[in-house]
Amino acid sequence: MSEHTGSRPHPPISRRSGQSLYLQIANDLRRRIAEGELRTGDPVPSEQALVERFGVSRGTVRQARAMLRADGSIGGSQGRTLAVQGVNLTQPVGGLITFSAWVRSLGMRPSGRLLRLSPEPVAAAEAEQVGVAPGSVVYRLERVRLADGEPLMVDRTVFPEAIGPMLVGIDLDSGSVYAELAAHGIAVASAGHRIDAIAAHCP
Amino acid sequence: MSEHTGSRPHPPISRRSGQSLYLQIANDLRRRIAEGELRTGDPVPSEQALVERFGVSRGTVRQARAMLRADGSIGGSQGRTLAVQGVNLTQPVGGLITFSAWVRSLGMRPSGRLLRLSPEPVAAAEAEQVGVAPGSVVYRLERVRLADGEPLMVDRTVFPEAIGPMLVGIDLDSGSVYAELAAHGIAVASAGHRIDAIAAHCP
DNA sequence: CAGTGGTCTAGACCACGTA
DNA sequence: ACGTGGTCTAGACCACTGA
Numbered sequence: 001m002s003e004h005t006g007s008r009p010h011p012p013i014s015r016r017s018g019q020s021l022y023l024q025i026a027n028d029l030r031r032r033i034a035e036g037e038l039r040t041g042d043p044v045p046s047e048q049a050l051v052e053r054f055g056v057s058r059g060t061v062r063q064a065r066a067m068l069r070a071d072g073s074i075g076g077s078q079g080r081t082l083a084v085q086g087v088n089l090t091q092p093v094g095g096l097i098t099f100s101a102w103v104r105s106l107g108m109r110p111s112g113r114l115l116r117l118s119p120e121p122v123a124a125a126e127a128e129q130v131g132v133a134p135g136s137v138v139y140r141l142e143r144v145r146l147a148d149g150e151p152l153m154v155d156r157t158v159f160p161e162a163i164g165p166m167l168v169g170i171d172l173d174s175g176s177v178y179a180e181l182a183a184h185g186i187a188v189a190s191a192g193h194r195i196d197a198i199a200a201h202c203p
Numbered sequence: 204m205s206e207h208t209g210s211r212p213h214p215p216i217s218r219r220s221g222q223s224l225y226l227q228i229a230n231d232l233r234r235r236i237a238e239g240e241l242r243t244g245d246p247v248p249s250e251q252a253l254v255e256r257f258g259v260s261r262g263t264v265r266q267a268r269a270m271l272r273a274d275g276s277i278g279g280s281q282g283r284t285l286a287v288q289g290v291n292l293t294q295p296v297g298g299l300i301t302f303s304a305w306v307r308s309l310g311m312r313p314s315g316r317l318l319r320l321s322p323e324p325v326a327a328a329e330a331e332q333v334g335v336a337p338g339s340v341v342y343r344l345e346r347v348r349l350a351d352g353e354p355l356m357v358d359r360t361v362f363p364e365a366i367g368p369m370l371v372g373i374d375l376d377s378g379s380v381y382a383e384l385a386a387h388g389i390a391v392a393s394a395g396h397r398i399d400a401i402a403a404h405c406p
Numbered sequence: 407c408a409g410t411g412g413t414c415t416a417g418a419c420c421a422c423g424t425a
Numbered sequence: 426a427c428g429t430g431g432t433c434t435a436g437a438c439c440a441c442t443g444a
Contacts, residue, residue, distance in 0.1 A: 021432080022432080060434080078442080249429065260416065261415090281423085282421070
């Protein structure tokens, strides 16, 4: 309903909101997918449709849709109408490595709150995963990660003892640990993620 | 050396090679990083420099550099000269979920060869990871993944028994298992990756 | 065939960081 | 003040898909 209602009612887009047009369009599409207005398999509005809908140029629309393609929200190929891939992963799986960059790319302000940073003997189950000898000491880092002040996730990271001293100099409340470590010449050689979704609030 | 040698010597770029200009530029940058000509921390050639170097428009250069930003090869922020992040991850960590799409985005042709697809009792160590009861049956999928015919990686995937029957109908040699499963209404709720690098050949 | 997306151009203005 | 990257426009041509 209301696909061509009068002059231009729908577009929740503003030219001087500080946020770029393509971000507003991308987030509008994301919202419509998240809210179920666009379901998996549904066709994504064509470039031409979005150009007219929001009154922007084609390049801007393409930039917006490119964001959704990058994280797998929509997909398809040349000639065909793009389709909604899935609501599943709003973020790329590997994006956890650079939470800060990911949140920033969504037009939000990343932050964090340190819950714990302590040296501990490694748990038996973790020893092999982290690649250290059973019984050795690891640093356990726990942070709440926020986007625009809204809690998004909790991440628990385990570092070998050798990394520990470098962590204390890092502003753990805001930055990307991996970016800082990279600046110290520490590269990620092996990565593992376990992702679970639990309700953070009851809607 | 040879930054302005005569007319236009350097550019290993062709306008009618079937490959898009931005891909050729992106791959040239990737090559220079991989070969050590550009090391971690080094400044990436500015947009203006690349525009003159390759004789293309700024938009094309931006599209090329956007690819390297997406996979974390280069990074930085507004106003500053972008810098090489690291040679480490040539691909985004989460990209494994869509190997096909990743290879295609690099301008290469993805393919695969099925090594094994068999139902087996789950190993004790895997039971918890996959989230099934110890002793139950899982499907073990092993494939060699190729880019332009070149072996790139081996992936081993373990699926719960319920998924098994859906796998037989999928062309495991070419497609993305996850894309097919998504078409059957199966979403990824939990993902884990372990990535190790071993020599596939001796250079 | 018309519609869609993919690529490329040439220009413009702005925001930021550094000198 | 200058160079950098970030955003946006308006147009063009091509490749592919589907009716």
